[in-house]
Amino acid sequence: MRARGGHRIKAKLTALAAALTLTACGQAPAPEETAPAAAPQAGFPVTIENCGRQLTFDRPPAKVVTGYHPSLETLLALGLGDRIAGRTNFSESAFLPGQQEQYDKIPEISDTIMLPQKEIMLSQGADFVLDNAMASFDAAGGYATVEELNAAGTPVYILGGWCSPEEVLEFTIDDTFDDLRNLGKIFGVSDRAEALVGELQGRLDDVKKRVEGRTPVKVLATDGGKGPVNAYGGSGITHQMITLAGGVNVLADVKGDYTEVSVEKISASQPEALLVSDYATLRGEDMPTSPAKAAEAFAIARNSPAAKDHRYLAVPVAAQHPGYRNILAVTDLARFLHPDAFTP
Structure with a gap:
């Protein structure tokens, strides 16, 4: 995902229009002004590896689409609900406490747990897609592929390393912690992600202590x-x-x-x-x-x-x-x- 230069073009056109106005009034044209480049955000660019691909972000995603519900739950747990512009339907399990209210406020772009078909998906103009399986990116099913979305400026991240049938079998709980840290970096909320990792690790440590022996x-x-x-x-x-x-x-x-x-x-x-x-x-x-x-x-x-x-x-x-x-x-x-x- 790369920063676009539309604001620079608009600034140049505005400066040119001002120069033409001054010329028409018999005055010397003012020198063209160039809009200053946007200051880079601290911690960016960020490069993350996922499914054997390098994903580079120059700024945090602001228009996100989520696939199967655990991907939405994970972003909500990180306090990123305001970045989610579209979601799939969820009717398989009870909601986690406090999350249904947030779910209801997010536009539904698919009435199934799968992402919408190719044309609808590409029309979302999303700058990030989060899912936990490759099924929603299968061209044979009419879906936009990972490559097509990436070309459209919509990088795809797959949770849990579920990038292939073999990798599904290799999953470990540590993969979830890695995902939380990666998402923290991608969205510029690493402190928040580390706090959540610490809380969840504490839960696992408590269980281990209780069942040990x-x-x-x-x-x-x-x-x-x-x-x-x-x-x-x-x-x-x-x-x-x-x-x-x-x-x-x-x-x-x-x-x-x-x-x-x-x-x-x-x-x-x-x-x-x-x-x-x-x-x-x-x-x-x-x-x-x-x-x-x-x-x-x-x-x-x-x-x-x-x-x-x-x-x-x-x-x-x-x-x-x-x-x-x-x-x-x-x-x-x-x-x-x-x-x-x-x-x-």
């Missing part, structure tokens, strides 16, 4: 299905959250993040607790409720401790994507898995 709880994380089952293997965000919260993923030996797992594997997994991806307001034949998905898993693993105790927690699906909410969710998971660790 306790026997890890065997956890099955599922998104439903009677066979095969949509579940979470030994890589990615959900696996990390389970581990940090004092659990052990019973599907840790399954390659992948969100993947299909056989009924036989689920039946033999013997979980002590169940995590169920929750889509809150989305319901229907294709999107069963969290209790319904839990019942499916309990029926398959019917002899497991989790089924006998009917022990499950609905996890907002937004927390299972890159963004600062996944760090907040670790505390909720730890309270569920080790309630005694959080009693006074």
Whole structure:
């Protein structure tokens, strides 16, 4: 993103018009004045690497478009709601405290969780796009590509390093901290970003202290299905959250993040607790409720401790994507898995 020179051209035209007026009055033309260059903002330019690309910013973005909701949540957490000019629709999970009011004030440019189609997206005139997946930049789906947006002066940043299927599996919580620091630099609010990182790291440290020395709880994380089952293997965000919260993923030996797992594997997994991806307001034949998905898993693993105790927690699906909410969710998971660790 580079500063444009429109104000300089306007200043030159104004000076030229003044000179012509003076000439018409029989006076000598005044010398042309050149508008002084805008003073560079402290800390800029900034260059950030993302998805193997170098993004350079000469000034903080002022007209931002956000994709899937965790990207919006992250900017709001950094106090940057006034920079967001357009957002996608969010109806999958409950809002974080105090954020729905801000969400409602931002123009909706897509009625799905995806960015709008190419023509609409390019017409936004945004100077920054924040998302947490590459799906909204697929030309085959009719979307503006990262390259097309960059050529239009709209650089794209992908949260969590989710730049390819392989990199989705390599995600660590540290990637979220890196994102917060990078966004702090991009928007010129590094102090604010460091304060948020410190707060979130403090939450993780508190959880670690509370669950340390306790026997890890065997956890099955599922998104439903009677066979095969949509579940979470030994890589990615959900696996990390389970581990940090004092659990052990019973599907840790399954390659992948969100993947299909056989009924036989689920039946033999013997979980002590169940995590169920929750889509809150989305319901229907294709999107069963969290209790319904839990019942499916309990029926398959019917002899497991989790089924006998009917022990499950609905996890907002937004927390299972890159963004600062996944760090907040670790505390909720730890309270569920080790309630005694959080009693006074």
